[in-house]
Amino acid sequence: MVAVNVLGEGALADPSASPPGMQVGRRKRLNLFRWVTFTIFGLFFFLPLLAMIRFSLEGKKAGTFSATAWRQIPSTPGLLSAIEITLELAVITCAVILVLLVPTMIWIRLRVQWISRIFEFLCLLPLTIPAIVLVVGLQPIYNKIEHYSVSALQLFWVYVILALPYAYRSLSAGLTAIDATTLSEAARSLGASWFTVILRVIVPNMWQAIINALLLTSALVLGEFTIAEILNDITLQVALFNISRATANAGVLFSTSTAALLFAFALLLILSYVGRRRRRGRA
């Protein structure tokens, strides 16, 4: 009887208690599982990247190293201008998404919630329409625009449409995470105009979502090929594709791809760093 009581008390005092040997064993197995998973996925993602980098550094003789392909980037015909256009397109698309979507979504959340479902449907629609269908629909419009010899920057219209679902989802998550209605009502009762409410109260509290939306938009613009190619506009991806057809410049293809990838990584790091700093300030 006494023994039963003692065992019972021990179990009640620390229900998670288990023999130390068992805990260590479990921890070891978990660590092993973690490392195996990381290694497999690491190899899966990084081996092609390493191969690409290695190829971009291939010398004239097999097995030697050379930075020639990297040095050729600026001198490859059309490549620099394609990079420039793509970056400009990313900036313009991000700016339009920011100006168009952020105030609209906040306004819908605060004032006209009944249209939120319709708005969500419209924003997510581009996900369901294949790029080729989108281009077929847009081609006549772009043909007309081209009469006025507009540059490849005209692509930002279609890129805004393509980026809508991703930007919407990110911003929507950000808005859901805060009590936008109460915050706006508190600000209004203190004398804030609607403009002030949006700019000084809601937007600062959804920075992380805005940064994520911009990151996704930039990534989409940097990687988009189909529409630019069909509409005969030379963006980075189209230029890379053109280089790939000229086999003599395969090294440049890989060095440029690596550079684009590194740029995207850098952008990701910068944006997440900015978001983390803002969060840390409040924590």
Next chain:
Amino acid sequence: MEGLRRTYGQVVALDGLDLTLQPGELIALLGPSGCGKTTTLRLLAGLEDADGGTITVAGRDISHLSASKRDMGMVFQAYSLFPHMTVRQNVAFGLRLRRVSKEARDRRALEMLELVGLSAQADRYASQISGGQQQRVALARALAIEPKVLLLDEPLSALDAKVRAQLRDQIRRIQLELGITTLFVTHDQEEALAIADRVGVMREGRIEQLAPPTEVYSRPATSFVAEFVGLTNRLPGEVRNGRVSVRGCELPLVDAATPDGPAVALVRPEAVTLAVDEGQESGPLVGTVIAITFLGATSRVTVDLGSTTVMAQLPTADAAALAAGSQVTLTIRPDPVLVSVDKVAASEA
């Protein structure tokens, strides 16, 4: 507020509500969910538009003024501090919008934070302080702009009981200190009775009774008020010649003009006293104790009278002499009582 009316589709939230707040007065609006108390507050703040009626502050009609121009300080039920600002920035926000210089608004923000006892937390963010502290900061923020009327929308409901009582007393102290006209909305009757100069009990978009707390409790204007504010025993009886007879007890009526006939008398538990009487076998006011609920200084004793149960509120020391199953004789203090003469009540009789 005069003739305020607000509907949501088919639902009438406010049905021609009239309410006047005297300068420096604190009125608590009390009522069940959906009675229109929060709607009243939101209409006064300008956060919603009324379908009809007028709102006048110091002789000026503000019915069509936007919320940002009404100069109403408001504390919300949900935590409403701006998370990206420090406590000091939150309090100074309204002053910043009024283009008060940085030094002046910092000084005022600190004054307000001292008033609510939170000057030491001035540089913290909302996420770094407790719920009770957040509501105190929200109060300081609302007071910083020197509002014409302070609006409190169930600001204590998210807090635990102890903090709630402390903050309730602090709100009252500050309100009296600043002499600010205040409208306080709550569904907690204890809170309303403890804090207000006058309590307005609302039902279905109208105020049923607006009176000082003691009057609302001891002389409720309607059976709804009697039953909503405090506990009430519903005892079937018979009205005759301005008095009601309940199980042989003759009780005076609040409304002496009540027509004769069957009715239900609404009797407060504290008007019922008990005496242990094992010798008495039967009688209209003899019953058996079925439950004793300890409430602190007092205890609530439930007695089974056969066809009905009666609650009595006694000092805990007196209730200690009782036990479940013991036989007791009830005495009803002859305070004026309200009667309910609606069909359901009459059928009970």
